[in-house]
Amino acid sequence: MTTEPSDLDRVDPQFRALPLAELADAALGRARELGAEHADLRVERIAGQSISLRDGEVTHLADSLTLGLAVRVLVDGVWGFASHLELTSDRAAAVAEQAVAVARALAPVARERVERAGEPVHRNAVHVSDYAIDPLTVPAREKVELLTERSRRLLAEDGIDHVHAGVGAVRENKYYADLAGTTTTQQRVRIAPSLTVTAVDRAAGGFETLNSLAPPTGRGWEYLTGEGWDFTGELAELPELLAEKTKAPSVQAGRYDLVIDPTNLWLTIHESIGHATEYDRAIGYEAAYAGTSFATPDQLGTLRYGSPLMHVTGDRTQQHGLATTGYDDDGVATSRWDLVRDGVLVGYQLDRTFAPRLGLSRSNGCAFADSPHHIPLQRMANVSLQPAPDGDPSTADLISGVDRGIYVVGDKSWSIDMQRYNFQFTGQRFYRIEDGRLAGQLRDVAYQATTTDFWASMDAVGGPSTWRLPGAMNCGKAQPGQIAAVSHGCPSARFRGVTVLNTAEEGR
């Protein structure tokens, strides 16, 4: 949601009180004097809070605040970057000098010259994310009381030996200015609750856990009190679900039809589509660390990614999306676009450096840096699988089409190779499907596949009523490491003949 400039009033007054324009003048002016063909200044103020409870007692409660400025320059086609935590005009100019010096020092070993896509100038643009209650304005005591009450309610139930609960919240303010004249001021809020119940079997020497399925989201404190998630209903179900899980039979390894709930499928999308359609990865910029992608640009428009039912979008405008923002860290107005259409690769996530390499005149707005002390990179948009375009098939409808299969709920363990081919995921709960009906939980399940085989096996997607928007607060990428929050909308979906492992047998 992009707001009118008058909504600048909603932006944290402490951030607005900073000498943002003066810092921009000092940094950008100095960079221009030193010969930079491009320069941008970011000033970021990131406020956070984390609370953790173990068995109804607080173990950790911490507030954090990061404030600093960063200058990025292009000098003769070579990037330079520097940052500092001091917010004075003199320091901003000095940081610009340092960034130019870095670019000049590295010029002899830079064998390519950077060219960037154009972008209209956005003057005095403002964006505030869609939330009701800034979680950082809610007293810590109120949060602790809520988490304590929920923890103790669960601890009182038979079969629950331990409860871990917590919440993390972030308010991110970002000011961007560049030599072209764009200036943006933004505020985003996100919140991440967590809750795990544990049952210990001393006699057998084992234990089992179950997590809340409530995902992190681009909402405020209202999320913890019932807007967007039914915590009351979920907590009521957890004891029985955990008890059933502890007694569930171990799965027989083999091939199964899977119906995957959005609470699990989002992570498979993240790993096998989200990262695989990052253009910087696809052309090798992450080869030494995060890896590359099998979905290389020479296959754009031809790569059969999955079944014709597969429609995947990149989106930095989705309401409550964790990667949603008004303008990216290249000063680009954000958008929504197709990545996979009718099962074919048709797009990438881009920043202004990479768009021209794909022959595009404009970036789709995926530049992001997680702190004032890091360089913006191409980071992930909200990459989402679209629901069935016609009708509204329910999860039960998908299950009814399975003779022998497994219904997968909630995310747990995940791993995928550096080219995004081979993955293995576990989950929170697994249900045997027999003759189109659920027939009790299973244990020790992991599903393993090659990305294109897996998505090719998708023969049904749920309708809009099954669509959810889970996500992660801490997607990692790059060196030095950066984290980013991202959501992945998806419906329930059905996959035929997927390899299922028995993790207990794997460990023998």
Place this chain on the structure above:
Amino acid sequence: MTRPHEVVERTLAAAAHLVGCAVIVRETSQAVLRWANSTMTTNGHSTAGSVTVVALVGVHGGTAAGVAASSVAITAPEQLTDLVQAAEAAARGAGPARDAMPLPEPTDTDPDWADPAGVTSIAVFGELVDGLAEVLAGPQRQYGYAAHSVVTTWLGTSAGVRRRWVQPSGYVELNAKTPDLAGSAWVGVSTADFRDVDVVELAAGAARRLAWGARRVELPAGRHETLLPPSAVADLMLYLAWSMDGRPAQEGRSALAGPDGPRTGERLSALPLTLTCDPTAPGLEYPPFLSTSWSGDGLSVFDNGAPNRRVDWVREGVVHELGYSRAEAAEFGTAFTPPGENLLLTGGSTASTADLVANTERGLLLTCLWYVRTVDPATLLLTGLTRDGVYLVEGGEVVAEVAHNFRFNYSPLDVLRRTTEVGATERTLPREMDGFTRAAMPPMRVPEFNMSSVSLGR
């Protein structure tokens, strides 16, 4: 800007009304180089700092702890007062802490307490950049990263602790690929100052590995005799070390929990293997005192200023110690066991990786591991991938590169239980745990390492 040690003193003065207070000031200077497709990509220098206040507050039912951390330039005394107030408010919101203890008394002083922060700059890469120009001009496609940071920590507490530590860290890793991208090799080293890094020699090592790919073979998934080089051993052992918290083992929710309590005393290996954190390990030193903003299993903000010490998680093949904060140690009747910031596995022979290869009739030699994650915390079953070179060894020699990678499912506990040969410990760079630069590991032979499936990823 106020000097860091003065920030500590002024903050402690502002917190004089509290039951106790710990103040951690950190200044970080970092320079980075990154390259891909044989050209530089993102490079820069950053200067960051933080002040963390741990406020200990008397509340109904005991003592509460709250933390406020600020990565903001300190330009006015009011900022420090505000920070103390934020930490105090956090403590009052948290309520009485189960891990409450009196702050540790001072045991040592650091004569450099009032010295300024250590710094680095892009100039630290001077010789590396010269060598890199030669490497990037070579026939292989080059990808890689070099980072150097100097982190200076000041810790002061209301109990009188005043400690300072300068931690230089650096590493460089090279990923070389054949022009057709069919072959990929990796080498990486850690360093304190880059004076001991020869990037041309590192690149030559990667090129030698690429040459092993002149012959490529396909192998099925399954249980293979596998030679884990030190980097791969480090990534597996780090997961084990991070699973050694005592409370979960006491409460039955850990792979180190047995039917009768923690598995301390249980033999994991017939070999005299010792898994250690040691703040005095030569070349791998870390602060001799504990500073933390976190309380949780095995760690407590009430322990700020406590001395770090050598901890043998596994001693001569036997589970020896688990991690306990001082409060947990009192609760469970055991010794305070602080976590460490390096990891060493010792007790093997003098054999090198090359010696293990020479002693192998048929097996796999790995380069490193990637995307390692816990599958089952009850057994510490991990999954992950091989990366940047799996080589077939026959008759004591590398005879081919395997044309693909493998996904494995295996527990580091079973690596210790089932290994049949362990070589000489050497300083190494874990590939998966990016930035963990203080590890020393041996190569290990595991007879039936579970390669669960073939990965087409290269």
